[in-house]
Amino acid sequence: MIPNGYLYAKSQGVNIYKVGSGNPGSTNISRTLGKRAGATVLLLDIAKTIVPIFFMSLLWKPVTMDQTTMLTLVTGAGAIVGHDFPVIPGLHGGKGIACTGALAIAFDWRLAIVLFALFLLVSWRSGYVSVGSISAVTMFFILTAVLGYFDLLMFTKAAYPYCVLIVFLISALAVWQHRSNIKRLRAGTESKFHFKK
Numbered sequence: 001m002i003p004n005g006y007l008y009a010k011s012q013g014v015n016i017y018k019v020g021s022g023n024p025g026s027t028n029i030s031r032t033l034g035k036r037a038g039a040t041v042l043l044l045d046i047a048k049t050i051v052p053i054f055f056m057s058l059l060w061k062p063v064t065m066d067q068t069t070m071l072t073l074v075t076g077a078g079a080i081v082g083h084d085f086p087v088i089p090g091l092h093g094g095k096g097i098a099c100t101g102a103l104a105i106a107f108d109w110r111l112a113i114v115l116f117a118l119f120l121l122v123s124w125r126s127g128y129v130s131v132g133s134i135s136a137v138t139m140f141f142i143l144t145a146v147l148g149y150f151d152l153l154m155f156t157k158a159a160y161p162y163c164v165l166i167v168f169l170i171s172a173l174a175v176w177q178h179r180s181n182i183k184r185l186r187a188g189t190e191s192k193f194h195f196k197k
Helices: 004-011 026-033 035-060 065-084 097-107 109-126 129-149 160-177 179-187
Strands: none
Touching (some): 004 035, 026 035, 035 065, 035 097, 065 160, 097 109, 097 129, 097 160, 129 179
């Protein structure tokens, strides 16, 4: 997939890889092209995950709850990997947070609300979107493992290990994609996000 942030910035005459953090995600778009541009890219990245899940559900027509959940997770994971690692030479993807958030919505909207609230709270209190993102994806895995164990999510015990494994891999990938942010945080050079501007 071609990163939406790259395409949007290109339409504005900007090479997003050469400004700000060099990342085509919505946070860097917001910093360099404004909040409205960032919101546009955010919505496009969310659609990048939701739309394939919708069409795959129409195509495969899952019957059971486990089939529906597994189809959602596998399709969403594919969208995230495609976003993070574009096949076109010379392009690199984002960090997959918007796509992961979209997957969480399709997976279980109640869980997504909790994760979004955590993301906002941590990002606001710390001033770092990267810290909020890492906290949210980590909690995505933890809550899936805990709530799923007690049959509080949309899958049975038979699908539990597979769902937890997929969510773990998705969450681990998101944290891995933030390795440069983690390095800057440790060095004290990570840029803060100003929410009121």
